[in-house]
Amino acid sequence: MDVAAAPRPRTAKRWHPLVITISILRLGGIGINTRFWVSIGLLGAIVVFGLLGPTLLGKRDPLRIVGGLYDPPSSQVWLGTDNFGRDVFTQLMYGTRTSLTIGLIAGAVATLIGVAVGTLAGFRGGTIEEALMGITNVVITIPSIVILILLSIAIASRSIVVMGVIIGITSWPWTARAVRAQTASLRAREHLDLARLSGAGTVSLILVDIIPYMLSYIFMAFVLQFASGILQEAALSLLGLGPTNTISLGIMLHWSLLWEAVRTGAWWAFFPPTVFLTIIAFALLLLQSSLDELFNPRLRRK
Amino acid sequence: MQPLLNAQRICAAYRLENGDEVQAVDHVSLSVFPGEVLGVVGESGCGKSTLAAVLSLTARPPLMVKAGTLTLAGQQVTLAGKQPYPVTWRGRLVALLPQGAMNSLNPTLRVRDFAFDVLRAHDRQVDRRVALERARERLQQLSLPPRVLDAYPHQLSGGMKQRVVAVLSTLLNPRLLIADEPTSALDVSSQRALVNLLLELLEREIIASIIFISHDLPLLSNVADRIAVMYAGEIVELATTREIIRAPQHPYTRALLQATLVPERTIRGRRIEGIPGQPPDLRKRPPGCRFSPRCPHATDRCRRERPPLETIDGRAVACWWVFERERRVPSVEESVP
Amino acid sequence: MTPFQRYLVTKTAWYLLAFVLAVAANFYLPRLIPGNPVDALVARMAAGGGAEGEALRRIYQLYISEFGLDRPLWEQFLVYLGNLARGDLGTSFSVFPAKVSDLIWRALPWTIALQLPAILLGWLIGNALGALAAYRGGWFDRGAFVTSLFVSSIPYYCLAIMLLYGLAVALPLFPAGGGYSYGRLPTFTWSFVLDALRHYWLPFLSLVLIFIGGQAVGMRSMAIYELNADYVNYARGLGIPDRRIVTYIFRNAMLPQVTGLALSIGSLVGGALITEIVFGYPGIGTLLFSAIRQNDYPLIQGVTLLIVIGILLANYLVDIAYGFIDPRIRAVQAGER
Numbered sequence: 001m002d003v004a005a006a007p008r009p010r011t012a013k014r015w016h017p018l019v020i021t022i023s024i025l026r027l028g029g030i031g032i033n034t035r036f037w038v039s040i041g042l043l044g045a046i047v048v049f050g051l052l053g054p055t056l057l058g059k060r061d062p063l064r065i066v067g068g069l070y071d072p073p074s075s076q077v078w079l080g081t082d083n084f085g086r087d088v089f090t091q092l093m094y095g096t097r098t099s100l101t102i103g104l105i106a107g108a109v110a111t112l113i114g115v116a117v118g119t120l121a122g123f124r125g126g127t128i129e130e131a132l133m134g135i136t137n138v139v140i141t142i143p144s145i146v147i148l149i150l151l152s153i154a155i156a157s158r159s160i161v162v163m164g165v166i167i168g169i170t171s172w173p174w175t176a177r178a179v180r181a182q183t184a185s186l187r188a189r190e191h192l193d194l195a196r197l198s199g200a201g202t203v204s205l206i207l208v209d210i211i212p213y214m215l216s217y218i219f220m221a222f223v224l225q226f227a228s229g230i231l232q233e234a235a236l237s238l239l240g241l242g243p244t245n246t247i248s249l250g251i252m253l254h255w256s257l258l259w260e261a262v263r264t265g266a267w268w269a270f271f272p273p274t275v276f277l278t279i280i281a282f283a284l285l286l287l288q289s290s291l292d293e294l295f296n297p298r299l300r301r302k
Numbered sequence: 303m304q305p306l307l308n309a310q311r312i313c314a315a316y317r318l319e320n321g322d323e324v325q326a327v328d329h330v331s332l333s334v335f336p337g338e339v340l341g342v343v344g345e346s347g348c349g350k351s352t353l354a355a356v357l358s359l360t361a362r363p364p365l366m367v368k369a370g371t372l373t374l375a376g377q378q379v380t381l382a383g384k385q386p387y388p389v390t391w392r393g394r395l396v397a398l399l400p401q402g403a404m405n406s407l408n409p410t411l412r413v414r415d416f417a418f419d420v421l422r423a424h425d426r427q428v429d430r431r432v433a434l435e436r437a438r439e440r441l442q443q444l445s446l447p448p449r450v451l452d453a454y455p456h457q458l459s460g461g462m463k464q465r466v467v468a469v470l471s472t473l474l475n476p477r478l479l480i481a482d483e484p485t486s487a488l489d490v491s492s493q494r495a496l497v498n499l500l501l502e503l504l505e506r507e508i509i510a511s512i513i514f515i516s517h518d519l520p521l522l523s524n525v526a527d528r529i530a531v532m533y534a535g536e537i538v539e540l541a542t543t544r545e546i547i548r549a550p551q552h553p554y555t556r557a558l559l560q561a562t563l564v565p566e567r568t569i570r571g572r573r574i575e576g577i578p579g580q581p582p583d584l585r586k587r588p589p590g591c592r593f594s595p596r597c598p599h600a601t602d603r604c605r606r607e608r609p610p611l612e613t614i615d616g617r618a619v620a621c622w623w624v625f626e627r628e629r630r631v632p633s634v635e636e637s638v639p
Numbered sequence: 640m641t642p643f644q645r646y647l648v649t650k651t652a653w654y655l656l657a658f659v660l661a662v663a664a665n666f667y668l669p670r671l672i673p674g675n676p677v678d679a680l681v682a683r684m685a686a687g688g689g690a691e692g693e694a695l696r697r698i699y700q701l702y703i704s705e706f707g708l709d710r711p712l713w714e715q716f717l718v719y720l721g722n723l724a725r726g727d728l729g730t731s732f733s734v735f736p737a738k739v740s741d742l743i744w745r746a747l748p749w750t751i752a753l754q755l756p757a758i759l760l761g762w763l764i765g766n767a768l769g770a771l772a773a774y775r776g777g778w779f780d781r782g783a784f785v786t787s788l789f790v791s792s793i794p795y796y797c798l799a800i801m802l803l804y805g806l807a808v809a810l811p812l813f814p815a816g817g818g819y820s821y822g823r824l825p826t827f828t829w830s831f832v833l834d835a836l837r838h839y840w841l842p843f844l845s846l847v848l849i850f851i852g853g854q855a856v857g858m859r860s861m862a863i864y865e866l867n868a869d870y871v872n873y874a875r876g877l878g879i880p881d882r883r884i885v886t887y888i889f890r891n892a893m894l895p896q897v898t899g900l901a902l903s904i905g906s907l908v909g910g911a912l913i914t915e916i917v918f919g920y921p922g923i924g925t926l927l928f929s930a931i932r933q934n935d936y937p938l939i940q941g942v943t944l945l946i947v948i949g950i951l952l953a954n955y956l957v958d959i960a961y962g963f964i965d966p967r968i969r970a971v972q973a974g975e976r
Binding site: 358359360362389394397398406407419423424467470 | 869875876880
Binding site: 134137141142143146147150151153154156235239241253270271274277285286 | 660661669670792801816906912927934
């Protein structure tokens, strides 16, 4: 492979560092709500790009070979080509879509299991709570990346859905813990006593009298699981254990690392997915910190 | 006699996150004389603790002192503005005995280390051994076990912790001790022990005066020489304890007395009555007398004009109804020649 | 049984359970691969023309007996456990006939040398920065906080990629990867150590920046929480200087941070796998990467087991240490974190 022949970038558009610094500083001065909305805005923009991009720009096959090894950006291929000569911009759109889908499935699975375990433990208390939370704590201590690696090598052909599900079933314990705490504080409320007196069963009590009261909380937990699912997928794909026969942000990085895009200066191959993952992660942490302050006012500064 | 502390027209407000301000203490003036205990009583949310923070010089954002002057042991300062007094006034001239002493001590610091920090803050040269000896003597003098010095805060019981905090607050012999609800979290016997300790501090002239803030009028009547009654950020009546208990003037003071259980023969068997209505929301205060919406004697004037705090026969009260009854009406006609 | 002993026993039991589950997953999951992994391996070896006839049969027999593949699953598990107890992680598929444990021992020092200093330095600088930001407030806090938040939020491999491109390719200040120059052999000579150091800075920087950011964010919120505590206000009220109060806050905010340090050290092995892949650093991450590409199941299992042991051990030690420190602190930690 003649990697040295790959042209080096000369025309990259550079942001002045000062502009970036100032805009970041401005972010810090703004209140919870603005921080919250900025993070929602960033995530929203990425979602729109991944979902609407392929529809608006016409369907293309992200795995189709359109050029040579690391062709630089041009009017035909807006972000150049990758090591197989595939269009990076198309890959970015479809890769974003794949990553989002996996994040969505992982978030849904994790939230579903977490809410089920958390509400049951928090609502029933006693032995059931101890057993469920014991299991939760055991699962938390076993590092999820290990289970993910082992599961991924066990499943030879990994579809997008399978990836989402296995990420989801390794990340539910955090949601379960948070939901249990919320449920336990709801348990003492009067309306629950009334409902209990009327003879309602556990499941209907949880569905009717507990979950509606913490829907916003559950939604927040879901958003966090969604974003961290995307990052988990990226890490797995980077290790070479991503979904098969498709493209995702992590897989793009995996190939560009294997085919030395960084060292040969083919920035268009690795920079876009890196930036996308960074934005997703930053939005996640921004969201988390604004929610933290929302739920725990003592962390707030006057 | 020269007052030890004289506060004039103190105004303090909390700044909310949306930029609004809530006036918690509104033009409060009071004096404390050497050797006396001044009680301050009122419902929760009436501005007692805010007043304590201002007078003990510990107000900090979001609480802001908007106006007022303070004369403390002959030295006068204007309170509004940035750090108008030396930091060493705190602890030496005036000291705070805080509400809820449970969390007042640093959980990871032994009592003796904190005592040393307090002494060293005011005398950089002080030797550690000398400082600890002084703390030990003080504890013995007040019949508290000196071994508490070796304890971490969580190893002390609630009552003991509050007494230790009282000793630490007065370690530097401050002239004025401001006790902010010091007994509210304690059981009855610990309350009595703490009150006795405070009175002993006064008796031994370790401190000169106490401002004792409480919502518990029966307790105050046993401790205080004079009592100031606060309502919605203002003082509505200030008189000797005897006068407040025997002949309350302001309708709010009367209601407050009726709402508390005083174990005296004359009122035995009487029905305890609460005060109807709610204390006003400090963000939306009524234009006239602040108590008027809950007052049984309120007239149109009460709802329109705010009564000033007038001194009648040596006792101060702010109530149109009282003024009318005393036929000493400081009306508009009189003040205009 | 004292409460502490009970605490100890329950914790130990739960961690043992977690360990057994992790080992079981480690044993069982790779066996879900359709077909016999040894067949596939030997077929590939034969196709590659590396070994033939008698040699191939010997290799086949070695793997079959090592995995106990000719016996039922539960017996295989016991064989696996027995091997583990003797520290035998099996024979690598891809680097035949190297023992997995030897490969791991060769890679582990690189990973530790890269991560441990990064964790320690990042922890020190991050905590100092966070405490300072919380204390100073204003523009410093805003700048430090948002920068830290931003840096710590970047996935560590993304930062690694950007740094590698920025500082080794676009602006060639550092060598573009590897643990040492191509063609050298690891020896303990000055020239080799200097060469290794030159390759060290960039991956080190990519890790330390992330750690600083994460620690600063955590320390800042802990310190702000402590700043609002009652004991801070009380200490101020007694005139204790701010610089002394800062040490109180710092010490109290530190406790959870120490836990964090222990846990980071525990997750060191699996904490930055991709950094090593990005930089081609000869540690555990790169080992795992090549193992995955060549379906070297014994090697993958060895690495994942090492990751699990590190994390479980660190968590266990931290929990036990909390039990020792103080039952009250333990309760507080359990309730708040």
